[in-house]
Amino acid sequence: MLQLSLDGKRLYVTTSLYKKWDDQFYPSHTKTGATMLQVNIDPITGKMELNTEFLVDFGKIPGGPYLAHEMRYPCGDCTSDIWI
Numbered sequence: 001m002l003q004l005s006l007d008g009k010r011l012y013v014t015t016s017l018y019k020k021w022d023d024q025f026y027p028s029h030t031k032t033g034a035t036m037l038q039v040n041i042d043p044i045t046g047k048m049e050l051n052t053e054f055l056v057d058f059g060k061i062p063g064g065p066y067l068a069h070e071m072r073y074p075c076g077d078c079t080s081d082i083w084i
Contacts, residue, residue, distance in 0.1 A: 008041060009040065011038070011039040012037070012038055013036065014036045014068055015034045016058075016068060016069040033058040033059025033060070033061070034058045034069065035056065036055070036056040037051070038050075038051040
């Protein structure tokens, strides 16, 4: 799943799409959990660079593993918050 920040400077990427699809196409995610990465974007040049210091491993969170797919940042950082 992909989620672009409202300012267009960060793209968040997870290795999970929807649980039913993950169960069918990526069954190992159920056991290991999803991960989330951040890609920094220069909106002027279009250059994209992986933020090597940002990694969320949802398989290692207590109570997990989790299959996170939709990213939402408090105060409306991501496009999924536009409707609020």
